[in-house]
Amino acid sequence: DSGVTQTPKHLITATGQRVTLRCSPRSGDLSVYWYQQSLDQGLQFLIHYYNGEERAKGNILERFSAQQFPDLHSELNLSSLELGDSALYFCASSPPSRREGATQYFGPGTRLLVL
């Protein structure tokens, strides 16, 4: 158990819909990262938040948005869903950075299926 929790575990929805994925980081971790894992693209970085502020963006679509709240939990919002958005979505958290890069602790993921 990494200490990172994600809800829900599974989500089935239809094209065009909007969903919200939730992540609670490990106690004391200020950074939250979101990653998408699909069969054809592998694990891809989406976005990084540090203490409520966006720090870096990766290959995140404009239909997707995220935020980190004052209690440090984070939500990833996916809208106008398409079949291709079906994937595993992982959240990770890390303690303050070190020179060598802080270890990231991953949650169990949310499996999204868009029908």
Place this chain on the structure above:
Amino acid sequence: DAKTTQPNSMESNEEEPVHLPCNHSTISGTDYIHWYRQLPSQGPEYVIHGLTSNVNNRMASLAIAEDRKSSTLILHRATLRDAAVYYCILRDSPIIQGAQKLVFGQGTRLTINP
């Protein structure tokens, strides 16, 4: 981001050592070498990291070539639980904006035979 090259798959037997190679010929002087693994149906988990010297922890050892253009993750006695996809990742100094993200390649799928 500097690129790494790993074999797509490897196979080994239980209780034998496993050497997982990674090539990173374009590594820069500030890049740290990190290894993560992803067990079936789980999120990735940290294994080990290093810069220049070989490193050991309770999970594995990391051997880094003198020119740093390659490294090897060593599992000393593989168990069935070590069957996973292993990712070799280069991480630049976090001082650089956006350097905190992990850039995953395809990794090596390790199969352990009983």
